[in-house]
Amino acid sequence: MVSCEILPDNDEPQEEESVSTLYVKFINETASEYTITNIQIRPRGSAQISTEPTEPWSGNILPENTRIEPxxxxxxxxxxxxxxWSQYRLLVDDGTGTIIVVGENSDLPITHWGSDDRTVGVTLKYDEYAKTILVSGWSDFAGID
Incomplete structure (x- = not known):
């Protein structure tokens, strides 16, 4: 195999800079029973390594006065x-105007992998057994669906 790469003066290959801006389509799936009022994230590091969170939750990343209906x-x-990847949690309206935090103890991901565009979806349901609102399903995949 022959390579014709042109190397900089120091003769060492240069690493590609990682793109840090990720364009996200965030979906509150049609099967959801609740409206999302707030999305908060915190960095979790490399997508290839499981790490404990070390940073606090962000503020709301949704545009002001934005709510995502089912x-x-x-x-x-x-x-x-x-x-x-970054972990996210949601604040949702329980239907009476009370805002509930959902997904705080789940590793709900938004991953920058395979594309600079991402589609993230979540389904929110009331769990009769636990008597609380839970994430009953989620998705996170490259590209915009």
């Missing part, structure tokens, strides 16, 4: 280095 979505940009 079956709707929003677009936003995040600063997540390529091949890294």
């Amino acid at each position: 079956g709707n979505h929003v677009f936003f940009e995040l600063e997540i280095p390529n091949l890294h």
Whole structure:
């Protein structure tokens, strides 16, 4: 095999800079029973390594006065280095105006892997046994669906 790469003066290959801006389509799936009022994230590091969170939750990353009703979505940009992920949690309206935190103890991911565009979806349901609102399903995949 022959390579014709042109190397810089120091003769060492240079690493590609990782793109840190991720364009996200966030969907509150049609099967959801609750409206999302707030999305908060915290970095979790490399997508290839399981790490404990070390940073606090962000503020709301949704545009001001934005709510995501079941079956709707929003677009936003995040600063997540390529091949890294951030965990998210949601604040939802329980239907009476009370805001409930959902997903705080789950590793719900937004991953910057395979593309600079990402589709993230979540389904929120009331769990009769636990008597609380839970994430009953989620998705996180490269590209915009």
